[in-house]
Amino acid sequence: MSVLIDGLQYANWSEKIFRQMREGGVDAVHVTITYHENFRETVLQIEKWNRFFERFPDLIFQGFTAADVAKARETGRTAIFFGSQNPSMIEDDIGLVEVLHRLGLRFMQLTYNNQSLLATGCYEKDDTGLTRMGREVVEEMNRVGMVVDMSHSAERSTLEAIEFSSRPIAITHANPASWHRALRNKSETVLKALGESGGILGFSVYPHHLQGGSGCTLESFCSMIARTADVMGIDHIGIGTDLCQDQPDSIVEWMRVGRWTKKIDYGEGSASAPGFPPMPGWFHDNRDFGTVAGGLRAVGMSEAEVAQVMGGNWMRFFGESFGPATGG
Amino acid sequence: MSVLIDGLQYANWSEKIFRQMREGGVDAVHVTITYHENFRETVLQIEKWNRFFERFPDLIFQGFTAADVAKARETGRTAIFFGSQNPSMIEDDIGLVEVLHRLGLRFMQLTYNNQSLLATGCYEKDDTGLTRMGREVVEEMNRVGMVVDMSHSAERSTLEAIEFSSRPIAITHANPASWHRALRNKSETVLKALGESGGILGFSVYPHHLQGGSGCTLESFCSMIARTADVMGIDHIGIGTDLCQDQPDSIVEWMRVGRWTKKIDYGEGSASAPGFPPMPGWFHDNRDFGTVAGGLRAVGMSEAEVAQVMGGNWMRFFGESFGPATGG
Numbered sequence A, B: 001m002s003v004l005i006d007g008l009q010y011a012n013w014s015e016k017i018f019r020q021m022r023e024g025g026v027d028a029v030h031v032t033i034t035y036h037e038n039f040r041e042t043v044l045q046i047e048k049w050n051r052f053f054e055r056f057p058d059l060i061f062q063g064f065t066a067a068d069v070a071k072a073r074e075t076g077r078t079a080i081f082f083g084s085q086n087p088s089m090i091e092d093d094i095g096l097v098e099v100l101h102r103l104g105l106r107f108m109q110l111t112y113n114n115q116s117l118l119a120t121g122c123y124e125k126d127d128t129g130l131t132r133m134g135r136e137v138v139e140e141m142n143r144v145g146m147v148v149d150m151s152h153s154a155e156r157s158t159l160e161a162i163e164f165s166s167r168p169i170a171i172t173h174a175n176p177a178s179w180h181r182a183l184r185n186k187s188e189t190v191l192k193a194l195g196e197s198g199g200i201l202g203f204s205v206y207p208h209h210l211q212g213g214s215g216c217t218l219e220s221f222c223s224m225i226a227r228t229a230d231v232m233g234i235d236h237i238g239i240g241t242d243l244c245q246d247q248p249d250s251i252v253e254w255m256r257v258g259r260w261t262k263k264i265d266y267g268e269g270s271a272s273a274p275g276f277p278p279m280p281g282w283f284h285d286n287r288d289f290g291t292v293a294g295g296l297r298a299v300g301m302s303e304a305e306v307a308q309v310m311g312g313n314w315m316r317f318f319g320e321s322f323g324p325a326t327g328g
Helices: A015-023 A039-055 A067-075 A095-102 A132-144 A155-164 A188-196 A218-232 A249-257 A286-298 A303-321 B015-023 B039-055 B067-075 B095-102 B132-144 B155-164 B188-196 B218-232 B249-257 B286-298 B303-321
Strands: A005-009 A028-034 A060-062 A078-084 A105-109 A147-149 A200-203 A237-239 B005-009 B028-034 B060-062 B078-084 B105-109 B147-149 B200-203 B237-239
Touching (some): A015 A286, A028 A303, A039 A060, A060 A067, A132 A147, A132 A155, A188 A218, B005 B200, B015 B286, B028 B105, B039 B078, B060 B067, B095 B132, B188 B200, B200 B218
Parallel strands (some): A005 A028, A078 A105, A200 A237, B028 B078, B078 B105
């Protein structure tokens, strides 16, 4: 079986989920360990993962390089790569980029939904693009090998990150806006620029990003992937499920509200549907990647193309992205 | 003698300076206690001030309300009011506004020179105005009685803060750009909007904000104040010296660079003049406020007008600004 990599998950982690990863043959997952947490709180999340690695060494281990994905396959385990969906954890301190890279952080979104110190999120009314600090931090991420992730960023910021970054960037979890209009989904302009720059898009199965929401069909999802391959090139797409398995609704509130407001912000939800939406029938957990692969074959993709989408492209991207800029 | 209040100082504090405040008859000073420090580091600065208050109770004490300025006059001491020149110390956490207000923080700049989580600084290329979090935080500052200070903010952000804030705001230390063109000085549009909204401008004697820099004459400075009184109204102006007495040049580097870049940013300085500029001959320390008052008289201001500029307006503003929004 070819390599299977998920470009983003944020589950309420447990032995059950780690076992499902193994049942589903998942070789590597980029997991979100922090949103609005500051540096010290993020270190607490790393400590929590260290306990998982200590307790379940037969199921999971921490991934630092693409070679760890190969090691995961050889040893029948899943390699866990850390990432952040907001730069809160570097606080105002560019020096924390290198420190967090050493601790294993491999992806950092320059923004979640709001303006950050680095760039603008997709829920702001206006978008300045990369800030002064944003440009400095992207250079530093490029230097140490931390991937710029613009999944939640606004259009201009995303285009500027693609252009300014000296290394390819990722949109780990989003879909084309032409398929499903949503603040979080991406324009054709962004997708083309991302593909041309050597970047990569992970397709999300989070219902708010899907045409028809929770009722989205596998056929619709897979046809969209095939069309996006035509726009971006088959080498520049992968899966990034945004699976939030077993999370209580209090967590989606934390993701949206953090500590930036005393009110409730419903984000992609609404007052009548504030919680996590139900997943589509064909994707519930890590055992369902085979179903997606089957869906891709059904819309006419070749076996080689399916292998690229299901993990081959992420594998190449990991190999190019996680080490220092100068060859090392 | 009428009340004497300085709208901003950031000295390398010492018994010498506290004694000079007493010699100069300074009743109250808004002191900057933090720039890029996070919450915990800001608390360390408060601890440092608590030691000053403990060691020099005959010279200084912490001010919380306008009544403390009256108390300072009665007891022959200087009331010290805390402020921040950047919102770093509230981190990503709106709840820290109330906590810091309780600890005595009475002014907070929504930005220093760069983009913050709240608004845009005057050194950024683009200015989005108030961010989503910015609007929430301004509401919270209005509620608890913490003054919005836009001294280092960009034009649109400043205008939006004036309009969005339900209580008058301050520009504690800056001058009109029409007198001396500088990113840090303010347009006529801003000054008029500030005056009309009941806000207040503190005139800076920091050389980079002065026409002719360190060579600026007292007459030029005082004529500019008289003209600005015509633009903004005599009730809406005061002094905000931006006195950085006895600071080593490493401090101006910290102010400009913080931890947001690994390079050097010269801000208002330059590679050939990276340090603090020499002060104008007529203002060196807290004993020189009488010279400024004399200069105002010399350009034709009445005694009553001079009293307003030298502290009366700040006194009224303190009285309106530091308590909870609902009368309390």
